[in-house]
Amino acid sequence: MSQLIEAVIHSEQKIALQEFINALRALDKQYLLRNDIETVFEQFCQQQQSGEAVDRTSALGKLIERTQEIILELESACWVLRPGIAKEEVYRVYLADLSVESMSVPQVLDLRDRLVNRYNPDEGDIFEIDLQPFYDYSPTLRDPKNIGKGVQFLNRYLSSKLFQDSKEWLSALYTFLSLHSYKGIPLLINGRIKNQAQLSAQLKQAIDLVSGLPRDRAYADFRFDLQNLGFEPGWGNTAARVRETLELLDDLIDSPDDSNLETFLSRLPIIFNIVLVSVHGWFGQEGVLGRPDTGGQVVYVLDQARSLELQLEEQVELAGLSVLNVETKVIILSRLIPNSDGTRCNERLEKVHGTKNAWILRVPFREFNPDYTQNWVSRFEIWPYLETYAIDAEKELYREFQGKPDLIIGNYSDGNLVAFLLARRLGVTQFIIAHALEKSKYLFSNLYWQEMEDNYHFSLQFTADLIAMNSANCVISSTYQEIIGRPDSVGQYESYQSFTMPDLYHVVHGIELFSPKFNVVPPGVNETVFFPYDRPEERLHSLHESLQDLLFTLDDPAQTFGKLADPSKRPIFSMARLDRIKNLTGLAECFGRSPELQEHCNLILVAGKLRADESGDAEERDEIERLYRVIEQYNLYDKIRWLGVRLPKADSGEIYRVIADRQGIFVQPALFEAFGLTILESMITGLPTFGTQFGGPLEIIEDGKNGFYINPTNLEEMAQKILDFVKECETNPNRWAEISQGGIDRVYSTYTWKIHTTKLLSLARVYGFWNFTAKENREDLLRYLESLFHLIYKPRAKALLDKHLNNG
Ligand code: UDP
Ligand code: LCN
Numbered sequence: 001m002s003q004l005i006e007a008v009i010h011s012e013q014k015i016a017l018q019e020f021i022n023a024l025r026a027l028d029k030q031y032l033l034r035n036d037i038e039t040v041f042e043q044f045c046q047q048q049q050s051g052e053a054v055d056r057t058s059a060l061g062k063l064i065e066r067t068q069e070i071i072l073e074l075e076s077a078c079w080v081l082r083p084g085i086a087k088e089e090v091y092r093v094y095l096a097d098l099s100v101e102s103m104s105v106p107q108v109l110d111l112r113d114r115l116v117n118r119y120n121p122d123e124g125d126i127f128e129i130d131l132q133p134f135y136d137y138s139p140t141l142r143d144p145k146n147i148g149k150g151v152q153f154l155n156r157y158l159s160s161k162l163f164q165d166s167k168e169w170l171s172a173l174y175t176f177l178s179l180h181s182y183k184g185i186p187l188l189i190n191g192r193i194k195n196q197a198q199l200s201a202q203l204k205q206a207i208d209l210v211s212g213l214p215r216d217r218a219y220a221d222f223r224f225d226l227q228n229l230g231f232e233p234g235w236g237n238t239a240a241r242v243r244e245t246l247e248l249l250d251d252l253i254d255s256p257d258d259s260n261l262e263t264f265l266s267r268l269p270i271i272f273n274i275v276l277v278s279v280h281g282w283f284g285q286e287g288v289l290g291r292p293d294t295g296g297q298v299v300y301v302l303d304q305a306r307s308l309e310l311q312l313e314e315q316v317e318l319a320g321l322s323v324l325n326v327e328t329k330v331i332i333l334s335r336l337i338p339n340s341d342g343t344r345c346n347e348r349l350e351k352v353h354g355t356k357n358a359w360i361l362r363v364p365f366r367e368f369n370p371d372y373t374q375n376w377v378s379r380f381e382i383w384p385y386l387e388t389y390a391i392d393a394e395k396e397l398y399r400e401f402q403g404k405p406d407l408i409i410g411n412y413s414d415g416n417l418v419a420f421l422l423a424r425r426l427g428v429t430q431f432i433i434a435h436a437l438e439k440s441k442y443l444f445s446n447l448y449w450q451e452m453e454d455n456y457h458f459s460l461q462f463t464a465d466l467i468a469m470n471s472a473n474c475v476i477s478s479t480y481q482e483i484i485g486r487p488d489s490v491g492q493y494e495s496y497q498s499f500t501m502p503d504l505y506h507v508v509h510g511i512e513l514f515s516p517k518f519n520v521v522p523p524g525v526n527e528t529v530f531f532p533y534d535r536p537e538e539r540l541h542s543l544h545e546s547l548q549d550l551l552f553t554l555d556d557p558a559q560t561f562g563k564l565a566d567p568s569k570r571p572i573f574s575m576a577r578l579d580r581i582k583n584l585t586g587l588a589e590c591f592g593r594s595p596e597l598q599e600h601c602n603l604i605l606v607a608g609k610l611r612a613d614e615s616g617d618a619e620e621r622d623e624i625e626r627l628y629r630v631i632e633q634y635n636l637y638d639k640i641r642w643l644g645v646r647l648p649k650a651d652s653g654e655i656y657r658v659i660a661d662r663q664g665i666f667v668q669p670a671l672f673e674a675f676g677l678t679i680l681e682s683m684i685t686g687l688p689t690f691g692t693q694f695g696g697p698l699e700i701i702e703d704g705k706n707g708f709y710i711n712p713t714n715l716e717e718m719a720q721k722i723l724d725f726v727k728e729c730e731t732n733p734n735r736w737a738e739i740s741q742g743g744i745d746r747v748y749s750t751y752t753w754k755i756h757t758t759k760l761l762s763l764a765r766v767y768g769f770w771n772f773t774a775k776e777n778r779e780d781l782l783r784y785l786e787s788l789f790h791l792i793y794k795p796r797a798k799a800l801l802d803k804h805l806n807n808g
Contacts, residue, residue, distance in 0.1 A: 002081055002089055002102075004066055007059040009098045016054045017063075020044055021077050021095060024070060030115060032070045033443075034488070035713065068490065071111060078103065078111060085144040086484040086494060086513045105508045109500040116447055118502030129788065131470055132509035134781040140514040148480045150516030151763050152262075157516070158774050159258035169256060170196035172773045173249075179772070180270055182326055183402075186232045187269065193230035200253050202230045207246050213239035219320035234269045237320040265769050266762040269319035269326075273405040274308055275397060276301050276332045277415040277422070279389065280379040283334035283360060284343045285353055290608055290646050292617035293379045295577050296677040297435045301411055302352060303526050304760075305330045307753035309358040311761055329357045331400055333393055333418075336362035338374040345376075349400075361400055363393045372804045378617065382414050383460040384801035387794070390421035397422075404428060407764045409476070411435060413461050416468035423471070424782065429768050431760075432472040434482065436674035437465060437492040439499075441581050446499045455618065457800060459504055463793045466496060467785045469511050473767045476760065478522045478675040479699040484513055486698070492674065493518070505792070521760055522700075524753035525680040529653035532686045532744050533660035540654045547651060547658050551604055551641065559645050561610055562631070565638035569602045570726060571664035573687070575652070575678055578608030578623040580671075583692075585626045586712050587669040592634025594719035600726050603640045604664075606655070610644035656685040663729065663736050667722065668692055669712040676700065680751050683707060683743030688736060690722060700751070706742030 008017050023044050024032055032040075041064045048054050055061050068088070069080040075096065081089045090103040103111070106128070113119040113126075139157045146153060162169045174196040180187040193199050206229050213222060217239040226235070226242070236242035248264040251257070278301045282288035288298060312328035332352070340346035345362065352358035365373040365385040373385065397405060409431040410419025416432040423430035439445055439462060442452070449458045469475060475493070477483050485491035496510040531538060552567040554560050572591065576582040584607050591603045612621040631640060647655065659666070666682035667690045673679075675696035682689045683700070689707040691697030701707035708725065710718045729736040 002083060002091060002100075004059075004063045004081060004083065005079065005091055005093065005100055008063050009100065011059050013054065013058060013060045014098060016048070016058075016060050017093075017098065018095065020054075020060065021072070021093075024077075025072060030072050032072070034068055037064060037067055037070055065488070071115060073111075078108070080108070082487075082490070085487065086147065086491075088497070105498045106506065109498065109506040109508070112447055112500045113502045116502055118450075120503075126503070127505040129466065129505050129507045130509045131466075131511065131781070131784070134470075134778075134784065135512040135515060139516060140512060141516060142514070144484065144514075147484055147513060148477060148518050148520035150474070150518045151766050154516035154770060155262050155766055156258045158770050159256065159261055162773070163256040166256075170199075170253060173252065174199050176769060176772060180234070180268075182269075182272065182321070182324060185324060187234040187321075188232055189230055190227065190232050191230075192228075198230070200250075203246060203250050203253070205229050206231050207243060207250060210239045210243040210246065215240035220323050223320075223323060233321050233324055234319050236267075237318055237322065241318060242320065262762070262766055265765045267315075267319065268765060269316055269321055270768060271312065271406045271761060271764055272316070272326065272328045273401045273403070274312070274330045274407045274409065275401075275405040275422075276305055276308075276330065276409050276411065277393075277419045278332060278411040279335050279386065279414045279418055280382050280412070281335045281337045281345050281376055282343055283332065283362070284345050285350070285360075286648065287343050287646055288345070289649075289652075290577055290606075291376075292577065292579070292608075292615070292620050296675065297412055299526075299677055300433075300435070300523050301332055303524065303753055304757065305332050305352050305358045306355055307524070307757040308760070309352075309355045311754075311757045313356070315761070327357060329359070329401060330355075331397065331405070332358070332360045333397065333415075334360055334362050335389070336364040337376055338364065339376075341376070359400070361396060363389060363396050365389055366392070368801060369805050369807070371807070376616070379412070379414060380456045380461070381800070381804070383457060383464070383793075384797040384804065386414060386418055387421065387797070390418045390425075393418065394422055394425055407431065407768075409433065410468060410472075413438070413464050413468070416472070417464040420468050420471045420785070424786070429473050429764060429771060430471060431474045431476055431764070431767075432468050433476045433478075434465075434469075434492065434674070435478075437495070439465070440490070440492045440495050441672050441674075446501055449501050450503065457796075459501060460793060460796050460800065462496075462499075462501065463788060463796070466507065466510055467788055467793070469493065469496065471782060471785050472517060473771060474763055475518050476521050476763075477518060478520070479696045480520050481699055482674060482696070483518050483520070489694075519759075519763055521756055521763070522751055523675065523677065523680075524751050524756050525677065525684050525747060526649075526653075527684070527752070529649050530656065530681045530684050531653070532684065533657040534686065539657060540650060543651060543654050544658065547655055550643065550645070551655065551658060552602075557610075559610070559643060561642040561644070562636070562640040563638055564602050564641060567602070570600060570729075571604045571659050571662055572597075572601045572667055572722065573604045573606075573656070573659045573664050573682075574667050574669065575606040575655075576668070576670070577620075578627075579617075579619045580623060581673075582623075583669045583671050583712050585623055585630055586671070586715065587667055588627055588630045588636065588640065589634070590669070590712075590715040590718045591640070592630055592636055593715055594723065597719050597723050597726070598636075598639050600723065600730075603636070604643075604659070605641065606643045606645065606647065606652075608644060610642065653681075653685075656682055656687055660685050660687045660740070665690065665722065665725070667710070668697060669710065669718070670695070671712055673697055679707075680747055684747040686740040686744050688725065688739040689743055690718075690725075700746070702742075702746070706739065706746040708739075 068082050071078040076092045076094045079091045090108045177188045235245045282294045288294050309330045316326050337345040350360040366388045367373050408419045408423050410416035411433050412435045483491050483493045612624040615621045666687040670692045673695040679691045679697050690710045691701050693709040703709045
């Protein structure tokens with residue numbers, strides 16, 4: 001039994017436990033989540049009059065600290081505990097005698113079904129999805145603190161196995177090196193080196209040769225001497241670099257070592273063509289941000305493409321491949337939308353600004369019902385079109401790359417599913433990036449999936465997620481908590497470990513969190529657009545007048561709402577898409593409820609549209625209407641500015657800085673934020689940033705040092721925290737600058753695209769090597785996932801397609 005429960009029932013606190021359960025019952029809810037449990041426990045502690053004190057340090061307090069959920073039944077309570085990161089235990093506590101029994105995953109899933117009246121054992125067993133057996137024979141990490149550093153572990157583990165048998169190791173190395181070519185031209189080693197013994201011997205000679213050359217002698221000058229020894233381009237661009245790489249190989253042959261192997265692989269030119277799959281629109285470079293479904297993912301993928309292209313080029317140059325005029329290429333694969341509403345989303349090919357060879361390639365959906373396929377389609381409705389899209393995209397990619405890509409990176413649930421389909425067809429390494437897994441964003445999204453299906457189609461999305469996260473060779477995560485949460489909250493990937501989709505399936509083991517496939521590689525921020533406000537030489541002075549006007553004074557009903565009584569007050573700024581989870585309406589309400597905050601500040605929001613009838617998105621329409629209601633309820637007309645504009649990128653960078661000029665602050669009030677690029681943008685600008693404590697911002701910001709956490713579910717506390725800081729700044733002018741500088745330093749030290757892509761490319765090479773060398777047998781897993789695709793996903797996608805065909 002859990003020690004936490006045992007400690008309570010074998011102590012004086014046994015009675016308190018019973019009383020606490022009674023207090024929970026008074027809520028008149030059967031399914032209690034952590035927030036409810038915490039609130040009741042707090043009140044419970046305050047009301048305790050007699051007996052042993054109950055507080056957070058008591059046995060009951062410690063149990064509550066680790067409790068995720070409680071399900072109340074007539075005679076028992078089911079306690080869902082999270083005794084540690086990535087661990088879940090469930091116990092049934094019988095109320096009559098406080099006896100305790102542990103519950104298995106299938107029992108818990110049955111119980112949840114019963115709770116929503118979907119438990120029908122008489123009709124046969126429900127389909128159980130269990131991926132555990134496929135992970136039984138692959139390496140797994142043991143210590144949760146190493147989760148997210150998968151590549152080091154995998155490399156160490158596989159190296160130690162392979163290095164034990166030196167013959168096998170040398171043969172693997174030799175085979176891998178002889179494999180590479182660029183457009184038919186061999187790279188690294190050629191046919192003159194016929195086996196591993198020759199490799200070792202020729203290597204010594206090659207090292208002698210380059211050791212005798214001046215360090216900076218260009219590779220082109222001794223290329224053919226090396227070729228005679230069996231070495232082709234790819235080792236370096238100067239004598240010194242070639243020598244270093246050859247010596248690394250020499251060390252690996254004589255005394256193999258996993259970190260040397262990683263360094264060696266990271267230098268090899270084995271990746272030239274990358275495809276980033278980001279299907280749902282709008283994907284473009286102008287006039288798209290702020291539209292429904294169109295935010296950080298687009299920014300992330302565009303910036304990542306730019307940075308990847310630069311790095312690929314740099315690495316090709318460093319590897320000495322300029323002699324071959326090697327071309328590297330990055331393609332962002334997205335959806336072509338014929339009715340493109342003034343954007344360039346109807347263009348097949350668009351060059352990514354500021355790059356030599358990075359492109360947006362847009363492939364249309366096949367035409368089923370043109371009302372859907374010719375127009376923007378919500379990410380929740382996109383599922384029926386993805387399989388045929390992948391088939392068409394494969395041909396287009398072949399055409400653009402003149403061959404296969406070397407790496408496929410999926411983005412979001414739809415792009416990740418397409419990445420799976422493409423990688424399977426092309427036999428290429430598959431990475432995925434979640435951005436946001438909707439399962440954790442929408443409360444009870446799995447338990448009540450049937451009620452939500454019409455609007456959200458989570459049965460398709462969660463099935464696609466299971467397929468993609470298990471098929472991927474590597475999962476790129478922006479934060480550690482995205483994978484396994486925090487001591488008191490469940491991670492996004494963790495939420496796929498076990499869950500019920502009543503009447504459809506039970507997932508008893510959906511993902512192995514200890515798998516080395518998980519790697520934390522946070523994104524960066526575009527440093528030419530977003531930079532500290534105190535760099536006058538880089539500022540876009542020509543924009544200032546119009547931006548000041550737009551932000552604080554312009555009266556144009558098409559773009560602005562609200563007329564500030566005193567535009568000189570300190571601005572509280574926020575910018576986000578108007579969807580429910582972003583909670584800009586919550587921020588407006590927080591501001592509305594605090595007259596004192598209104599005395600000190602104005603609220604400036606850049607958000608979506610101003611008119612509900614102009615929006616095609618249900619959530620956006622609701623939020624627009626709610627925002628008007630809040631403004632009216634608290635009479636905020638002369639204290640708020642709501643800008644329904646889509647800003648060019650340069651303007652949005654400068655807007656943050658204009659707000660910083662006025663010593664403003666930035667607030668990100670989302671109910672949940674997977675990562676939060678606006679947090680990076682405001683911090684690098686030097687705006688003191690208040691970020692939601694639910695999700696990524698908790699990892700980016702260090703509370704009180706370079707920003708602050710806020711709890712968006714407690715509006716009074718949130719207002720107070722902002723007010724405290726504002727008042728502090730008024731009495732101590734250094735305070736604003738202190739936090740401002742802290743934010744700038746934090747971003748430059750940890751969140752840059754250069755750090756991101758260096759790591760990403762190194763991962764791609766290492767996973768590529770082990771994929772090839774360890775011949776890890778994943779075929780059975782992939783077959784199982786294909787079955788899920790064919791037997792669950794496709795029929796549901798077909799049903800949705802039929803619905804679309806009938807609408808219209
Ligand atoms: N953004 C924008 N205009 C808007 C709303 C958002 O330019 O009206 C940009 C914002 O600057 C940021 C991105 O969209 O770069 C939003 O990313 P974030 O990760 O904060 O949230 P997401 O929208 O992806 O959930
Ligand atoms: C999606 C989100 O919801 C944000 O939290 C992320 O910052 C963005 O994607 C980029 O990954």
